[in-house]
Amino acid sequence: MHSLVLYCDEPLWRPASLVRLAGVLQDTGLAGSQKDGEGLVFAAGEHFLSLVTFLGCAPQISLTEDDAVHGQPVCRIRLHDYRAVQLLESQSAPALRCSRCRSPQLRPSEPDYSQQLSCPACGESSPLFRFDWRRSAAFGRCFVEIENVFPHEAVPADRLMAALELLSGCSWDYFYLSH
Ligand SMILES: [Zn+2]
Incomplete structure (x- = not known):
């Protein structure tokens, strides 16, 4: 599994409420509806492709299960929230x-x-x-994981990072998680 993961530069930061964080992601259009029975997992929202900039030509991505060709992975957004600071680290970083x-x-x-x-x-x-950490790991208590993005295939748009910075009061960065 490969993901693009957004994290706050201040490792101790976590949102007062995950509902609030999810609301910000839904307001920007990164995240759509929450997936039933899967915890904090959301479908890609209506502005997903303008908030996550795919580099290179025509990426093979799907935003909904309906669009996905058989076996093709679907981009979804998963929120992580931990009591203590965690290191999320790619295998063979x-x-x-x-x-x-x-x-x-x-x-x-x-x-x-x-x-x-x-x-x-x-x-x-x-x-x-x-x-x-070479964009392959980060410390934090809260992460926004965008699933099924390959390393260096896409970057978050400034507008998305600005919305997260407004919520948290600190700057955000990103890395690629392969596990
Ligand atoms: Zn040195």
Whole structure:
């Protein structure tokens, strides 16, 4: 499974209510109706294709089960909400890098977002979540997962990130989750 995942730059942030977050995503048109019996999963909304910019030519995507050719995956939106900060990480993620000098870093065996690490190459000292996770992992308590998007196939539009920033009061970024 491959996904495009949006996350807040402040790992401790989570919405006061997931209904509110879902409302923002539905108001922008990213998310449509909630899927019955599947938790916080939503169909793609009416403006999905203007809020998620597919790069390259004619992507093979389906927005509804009706459109999907047999066996073709459907883009859906899934919300994640955790009590404690989680690391969502792709399988076989590329090596962690220093965000200042780009040199590869040793990944801690039990990563904690707030753990202070120093880069052996340039001496830059930052909490672990500020290192460069190469768009293949992120720490957070709340994630907006857009399912069935392949790595680097699509990026979120500024308008979508702005709506999330307005809700949270902090900036948002994205990564690709392959698991
Ligand atoms: Zn460095």
